Amino acid sequence: FRKAVDIVFPYDQITINQYRGTHMQHNELYTAAEAYLSKACSSRASKLKAELGKEHDRPVVTIDDDEGVTDTFKGTKVWWQAYKRPASSTTISWGPQDDERKYYRLTFNKRRRKLIEDEYLEYIIKEGYAATVSNRKRRLFTNNPINYSYESPTWSHVAFEHPSTFDTLAMDPESKKVIIDDLVMFRDRKEYYKKIGKAWKRGYLLYGPPGSGKSSMIAAIANFMEYDVYDLELTAVKTNTNLRQIFTEMTSKAVIVIEDIDCSIDLTNKRKEKKKEKDEEEKVIKLPGHEEKDESSKLTLSGLLNFIDGLWSACGGERIIIFTTNHLDKLDPALIRRGRMDMHIEMSYCTFEAFKVLAKNYLRVEQHELFGTIQTLLSEVNITPADVAEELMPKRSVEDDVGESLKNLIKVMEDKKKADEDATKEQENLKGESSAQRALVFKD
Numbered sequence: 375f376r377k378a379v380d381i382v383f384p385y386d387q388i389t390i391n392q393y394r395g396t397h398m399q400h401n402e403l404y405t406a407a408e409a410y411l412s413k414a415c416s417s418r419a420s421k422l423k424a425e426l427g428k429e430h431d432r433p434v435v436t437i438d439d440d441e442g443v444t445d446t447f448k449g450t451k452v453w454w455q456a457y458k459r460p461a462s463s464t465t466i467s468w469g470p471q472d473d474e475r476k477y478y479r480l481t482f483n484k485r486r487r488k489l490i491e492d493e494y495l496e497y498i499i500k501e502g503y504a505a506t507v508s509n510r511k512r513r514l515f516t517n518n519p520i521n522y523s524y525e526s527p528t529w530s531h532v533a534f535e536h537p538s539t540f541d542t543l544a545m546d547p548e549s550k551k552v553i554i555d556d557l558v559m560f561r562d563r564k565e566y567y568k569k570i571g572k573a574w575k576r577g578y579l580l581y582g583p584p585g586s587g588k589s590s591m592i593a594a595i596a597n598f599m600e601y602d603v604y605d606l607e608l609t610a611v612k613t614n615t616n617l618r619q620i621f622t623e624m625t626s627k628a629v630i631v632i633e634d635i636d637c638s639i640d641l642t643n644k645r646k647e648k649k650k651e652k653d654e655e656e657k658v659i660k661l662p663g664h665e666e667k668d669e670s671s672k673l674t675l676s677g678l679l680n681f682i683d684g685l686w687s688a689c690g691g692e693r694i695i696i697f698t699t700n701h702l703d704k705l706d707p708a709l710i711r712r713g714r715m716d717m718h719i720e721m722s723y724c725t726f727e728a729f730k731v732l733a734k735n736y737l738r739v740e741q742h743e744l745f746g747t748i749q750t751l752l753s754e755v756n757i758t759p760a761d762v763a764e765e766l767m768p769k770r771s772v773e774d775d776v777g778e779s780l781k782n783l784i785k786v787m788e789d790k791k792k793a794d795e796d797a798t799k800e801q802e803n804l805k806g807e808s809s810a811q812r813a814l815v816f817k818d
């Protein structure tokens with residue numbers, strides 16, 4: 375293509391070596407370019423796949439040695455070419471890669487050198503870094519003391535591979551959009567947060583009955599943001615010092631999850647004991663087996679909130695903190711007041727819109743004659759998405775099971791409706807009986 379370039383305009387070139395310096399120091403720009411080009415190639419592959427249609431399932435597009443790709447930046451076309459320098463038989467080198475020196479050559483219009491040097495290379499570093507981060511395997515951390523590893527005295531981790539995404543998450547589409555928009559806004563506001571001097575963090579409170587998809591929502595958020603997940607077990611945190619350690623040993627892009635917050639913190643009892651407003655903040659988190667220890671060894675609510683609001687902010691990084699609860703009413707208002715939790719997200723029982731997402735995921739159907747019956751039943755019965763998903767899971771092949779799975783779901787909902795009606799009747803009878811008894815006592 376150099377000939378082609380030559381014909382079109384006088385060209386200029388930049389060479390980007392894999393290593394630089396005598397000590398074979400890795401070249402940051404080369405690494406970034408490698409990641410950037412591989413991402414550009416794979417997005418081209420997906421486009422190509424869409425253009426070619428289904429029969430060409432996996433077109434492989436990649437930049438190989440002695441191959442080139444083009445890119446356009448601010449209206450300027452650039453050519454990337456990958457090379458491998460042949461081994462030099464005359465040089466003796468201690469460097470392991472001597473026989474494999476790789477480099478890229480970037481060709482562009484001579485008049486555009488300033489734009490390329492000042493802006494395009496910066497852009498490559500930024501985009502290349504972002505591509506590396508998104509390719510990196512993300513991790514699920516836990517502070518459960520049984521799993522402590524050598525790497526960190528507080529966190530142990532496994533690969534985070536939860537498949538849940540916003541596409542597979544069954545919930546009202548409007549609420550889903552509000553959450554996605556909020557996340558995008560959060561992601562794009564780094565400079566804004568810096569300018570106003572606020573920690574770059576977001577707090578969500580997820581509430582809803584068991585099986586409504588709180589864990590699935592957390593995974594969808596983490597997958598969407600490409601963050602690591604930290605599952606914080608509060609009962610394993612012994613002191614504020616321990617908490618400080620835990621919060622400072624996190625990666626910079628993290629979703630911190632504190633599940634069942636109502637079970638981790640005993641607030642109600644302490645509130646009765648402490649009358650003064652000031653004392654409110656010093657409510658103690660009861661740790662199993664630690665109730666009788668002296669105050670200094672206990673984790674306080676103020677300790678937790680300070681980390682969320684203050685100290686932790688100073689550590690930098692983008693953080694999302696998610697609290698979950700099955701019982702919103704049991705939580706202390708101080709913990710959930712706006713500002714501390716930016717958004718309260720209700721994960722509800724299954725609606726018809728949510729059911730349609732599950733039917734599409736599990737049975738690959740978007741329409742069916744039984745949908746009408748299901749819609750009516752869903753408006754009458756409280757059933758969680760987890761229970762619906764259980765019924766929709768195909769037992770044999772998906773095609774054979776669509777009608778059968780939907781019928782099973784209808785049966786489960788009808789049984790539940792009947793059980794609810796019987797329970798209501800029984801309660802009414804009991805009420806009737808007790809008021810009749812009261813009337814009798816009164817008469818006596």
Ligand SMILES: Nc1ncnc2c1ncn2[C@@H]1O[C@H](COP(=O)(O)OP(=O)(O)OP(=O)(O)O)[C@@H](O)[C@H]1O
Nearest residue numbers: 542543544583584585586587588589590759760763
């Ligand atoms: N809203 C949902 N969208 C998609 N799948 C869901 C949803 N809710 C539940 N499920 C399915 O049910 C299973 C259990 O749900 P999940 O663990 O997310 O619920 P949860 O509200 O976190 O429950 P718990 O409070 O008991 O932890 C999930 O693995 C998923 O397959």
